Amino acid sequence: MPKNTLLLALVQHPCTQDYQDNLDRSFAGIRNAAAKGAKLILLQELHTAHYFCQQEQAAYFDLAESIPGPTSEQLGHLAQELDIVIVASLFERRAAGLYHNTAVVLERDGSIAGRYRKMHIPDDPGYYEKFYFSPGDMGFTPIQTSVGKLGVLICWDQWFPEAARLMALAGAEILLYPTAIGWDADDDHAEQQRQYHAWRTVQQGHAIANGIPLAACNRCGIEQADDHHSQIQFWGGSFVADPQGEILAEAPTDSAHVLLVELDRSRSETVRRIWPYLRDRRIDAYADLSLRYRDAEDGEKTDAP
Amino acid sequence: MPKNTLLLALVQHPCTQDYQDNLDRSFAGIRNAAAKGAKLILLQELHTAHYFCQQEQAAYFDLAESIPGPTSEQLGHLAQELDIVIVASLFERRAAGLYHNTAVVLERDGSIAGRYRKMHIPDDPGYYEKFYFSPGDMGFTPIQTSVGKLGVLICWDQWFPEAARLMALAGAEILLYPTAIGWDADDDHAEQQRQYHAWRTVQQGHAIANGIPLAACNRCGIEQADDHHSQIQFWGGSFVADPQGEILAEAPTDSAHVLLVELDRSRSETVRRIWPYLRDRRIDAYADLSLRYRDAEDGEKTDAP
Numbered sequence: 001m002p003k004n005t006l007l008l009a010l011v012q013h014p015c016t017q018d019y020q021d022n023l024d025r026s027f028a029g030i031r032n033a034a035a036k037g038a039k040l041i042l043l044q045e046l047h048t049a050h051y052f053c054q055q056e057q058a059a060y061f062d063l064a065e066s067i068p069g070p071t072s073e074q075l076g077h078l079a080q081e082l083d084i085v086i087v088a089s090l091f092e093r094r095a096a097g098l099y100h101n102t103a104v105v106l107e108r109d110g111s112i113a114g115r116y117r118k119m120h121i122p123d124d125p126g127y128y129e130k131f132y133f134s135p136g137d138m139g140f141t142p143i144q145t146s147v148g149k150l151g152v153l154i155c156w157d158q159w160f161p162e163a164a165r166l167m168a169l170a171g172a173e174i175l176l177y178p179t180a181i182g183w184d185a186d187d188d189h190a191e192q193q194r195q196y197h198a199w200r201t202v203q204q205g206h207a208i209a210n211g212i213p214l215a216a217c218n219r220c221g222i223e224q225a226d227d228h229h230s231q232i233q234f235w236g237g238s239f240v241a242d243p244q245g246e247i248l249a250e251a252p253t254d255s256a257h258v259l260l261v262e263l264d265r266s267r268s269e270t271v272r273r274i275w276p277y278l279r280d281r282r283i284d285a286y287a288d289l290s291l292r293y294r295d296a297e298d299g300e301k302t303d304a305p
Numbered sequence: 306m307p308k309n310t311l312l313l314a315l316v317q318h319p320c321t322q323d324y325q326d327n328l329d330r331s332f333a334g335i336r337n338a339a340a341k342g343a344k345l346i347l348l349q350e351l352h353t354a355h356y357f358c359q360q361e362q363a364a365y366f367d368l369a370e371s372i373p374g375p376t377s378e379q380l381g382h383l384a385q386e387l388d389i390v391i392v393a394s395l396f397e398r399r400a401a402g403l404y405h406n407t408a409v410v411l412e413r414d415g416s417i418a419g420r421y422r423k424m425h426i427p428d429d430p431g432y433y434e435k436f437y438f439s440p441g442d443m444g445f446t447p448i449q450t451s452v453g454k455l456g457v458l459i460c461w462d463q464w465f466p467e468a469a470r471l472m473a474l475a476g477a478e479i480l481l482y483p484t485a486i487g488w489d490a491d492d493d494h495a496e497q498q499r500q501y502h503a504w505r506t507v508q509q510g511h512a513i514a515n516g517i518p519l520a521a522c523n524r525c526g527i528e529q530a531d532d533h534h535s536q537i538q539f540w541g542g543s544f545v546a547d548p549q550g551e552i553l554a555e556a557p558t559d560s561a562h563v564l565l566v567e568l569d570r571s572r573s574e575t576v577r578r579i580w581p582y583l584r585d586r587r588i589d590a591y592a593d594l595s596l597r598y599r600d601a602e603d604g605e606k607t608d609a610p
Contacts, residue, residue: 120585139590159582161466161514162591170599194549198513201550205510208503209466244499245506277464280425283595285444286467290591293583294475 004265006147008174009033009041012238013256014221017050019063023071026088027078029258034082036260040147044219044238045089045155045178046101054225054232056131064093067115072104080110085145087152089178091132092117101133103152103178105143114143118154119163126184126230129156140166148173148265151212155179158199158216162289164206169278173268175206175214182219182234196235196253204245211272213248213263215240220254243271309570311452313479314338314346317543318561319526322355324368328376331393332383334563339387341565345452349524349543350394350460350483351406356537359530361436369398372420377409385415390450392457394483396437397422406438408457408483410448419448423459424468431489431535434461445471453478453570456517460484463504463521467594469511474583478573480511480519487524487539501540501558509550516577518553518568520545525559548576 011029015022026047033041046052048071052060065071071090079086085108092102092115101118117136121129140163142149151172157163158177167175181199183192207214220236239250240261251257272278288294316334320327331352338346351357353376357365370376376395384391390413397407397420406423422441426434445468447454456477462468463482472480486504488497512519525541544555545566556562577583593599 119587119590122585124579124581135587140593156585159514159580160586161470161510162586162594165466166591166593166599169593169596171601194551197551198549201506202510202513205466205507205514208507209464209510244503246499246502274429275464276429278598280427280461281465281467281597282424282440283597285424286471286595288445288471288474289467289594290588291474292586292588294471296476 006040006263006265007036007038008215008240008261008263009036009038010215010217010238010240010251010259011041011043012217012220012236012251012259013044014234015047015050015219015223019048022048023074025256029256030078030082030084030086032258033260034084038084038260040085040087042087042176042215042217043089043178044217045180046091047089047178047219049091050223051180051219051232051234053129053132054126054223054230055227056128057226060132061093061099064091064099067092067102067104068112072106072112075104076106076110076112079106079108083108085113085147087150087176087178089154098134099132100136101129101154103154105145105150105152108146113145116141116143116152116154118157120156120160122156126232140170142167142170142172151175153177155181158203158206161206161209164210168210168212172212173265174212174263175210177203177214177216179216179218180234182232185231185233196237200237200239200247204241204247207241207243208245209277211243211275211277212268213240213242215261220256243268311345311568311570312343313520313545313566313568314341314343315520315522315543315545315556315564316346316348317522317525317541317556317564318349319539320352320355320524320528324353327353328379330561334561335383335387335389335391337563338565339389343389343565345390345392347392347481347520347522348394348483349522350485351396352394352483352524354396355528356485356524356539358434358437359431359528359535359537360532361433362531365437366398366404369396369404372397372407372409373417377411377417380409381411381415381417384411384413388413390418390452392455392481392483394459403439404437405441406434406459408459410450410455410457413451418450421446421448421457421459423462425461425465427461431537445475447472447475447477456480458482460486463508466511466514469515473515473517477517478570479517479568480515482508482519482521484521484523485539487537490536490538501542505542505544505552509546509552512546512548513550514582516548516580516582517573518545518547520566525561548573
């Protein structure tokens with residue numbers, strides 16, 4: 001029996017404020033990966049732009065575009081030319097005053113297989129995303145493609161086990177996260193390392209808890225906000241984990257990289273047979289997951305001093 | 306301001322088929338830890354018995370006892386004598402033909418602060434727990450004690466992000482897992498290592514996703530089933546992770562150990578301020594977590610080949 005494999009590639013690169021320069025880098029990485037046989041390619045979050053969310057500026061809404069639109073069309077042509085599936089991440093303009101952080105999946109025939117609008121939106125110093133992106137309204141729905149059912153999520157989503165689980169329950173065969181995350185120079189080395197390892201570990205945990213592989217593609221390079229009040233060193237480190245959470249491959253933290261990984265598509269079946277979590281979930285006892293907090297009924301302070 | 310710390314201890318040891326011998330080991334570990342200042346002590350799963358679930362034998366129901374009962378009373382006396390809180394794990398007889406895998410928490414005054422009945426019950430070769438234990442019917446409710454609100458879960462629960470999340474949403478300040486997990490000699494070294502690391506990683510992920518520390522206390526030693534058809538090498542490795550998932554301390558995989566860890570109780574507040582996941586959970590979109598599976602509406606096969 002032939003081995004049932006899928007060659008996946010992650011394209012990690014730094015970004016500038018030049019749209020064409022960024023797109024050229026993504027395209028070069030895609031062509032490089034396709035030449036080596038990759039059939040599924042994951043790009044980093046907002047790969048055509050610098051990370052403009054370091055400050056709140058209405059002028060940056062000019063960077064948004066419709067989907068389908070100029071970038072998704074170029075990506076579609078490339079997907080068709082190279083006979084590959086591409087998961088891209090764009091700043092979507094849906095209507096005047098209504099924007100999303102959206103991943104779009106291009107099929108091998110150049111068509112749009114589907115899109116995912118980032119559901120969990122962060123807002124922290126240097127990551128003012130709630131200003132730019134309306135929370136997604138399409139739920140956690142995997143996208144069916146010719147290379148499998150893709151559980152596409154985006155960046156901040158990666159910290160939420162609920163998102164990964166809902167994708168797995170809907171039949172996602174792999175979790176894919178375009179990402180933009182980095183270090184704050186004000187944090188010391190130990191704190192930076194804790195953050196980096198926590199970012200990897202929590203995602204490895206999603207792979208394990210759901211018995212499916214997971215890939216995260218992060219940008220690299222240092223970007224400074226226009227007002228010079230903020231600077232992020234994006235930590236690269238794009239990686240792929242298998243259904244037991246093992247890191248199969250990882251990119252460097254500080255330079256552009258095309259990461260190629262051969263996935264054994266039969267592995268999930270094997271792992272889920274020995275660790276059948278889906279069999280044993282206590283669905284009769286999970287209703288409170290839809291609460292913001294399980295406040296004590298008698299007004300008792302539940303979060304002790 | 307005085308540092309707000311809690312000295313936690315995990316007591317890891319091998320077990321025999323001799324109840325008194327096992328209890329003596331637990332008690333010796335508890336006394337050792339208390340002498341060093343520990344205020345909260347976590348024991349391993351079913352610490353008074355060998356891991357009888359390697360085979361299905363009705364006679365083993367003789368090992369069960371009521372709570373309160375002889376063992377919980379002895380543990381209560383010890384908690385009172387040493388002025389500590391103990392999290393123990395017992396085979397609970399609730400009624401004829403109705404048994405649970407239960408953790409009981411003994412308060413510093415010797416009283417029972419609360420109990421948790423294991424919600425997720427495994428059943429795999431060598432771990433025939435569905436034969437012995439009825440699934441818990443008390444939900445995921447933390448137990449308030451004089452040393453904090455404890456999110457007590459048990460073994461198989463550790464693979465389910467839902468359990469950890471529900472405890473955190475109810476105000477748990479720490480997750481505590483009595484555990485009995487080990488290696489099957491039929492698996493090769495690489496597979497054994499993947500399992501061991503997956504076990505640690507998925508739990509580190511719960512600490513990270515919820516911004517609270519986590520401790521898992523596992524037994525060690527090799528135990529053979531009476532019928533000689535099964536043998537488990539329990540992998541010890543009891544550990545404590547901080548709210549960012551960092552391993553603060555770990556026990557050896559092959560020998561008894563009392564693991565002491567000083568927890569900084571202000572750390573969760575700090576970590577949750579920089580990573581405010583509870584703020585951003587999409588509770589409007591989590592309802593399907595209460596489904597067994599999100600089957601495709603049109604009968605499409607969602608789990609592709």
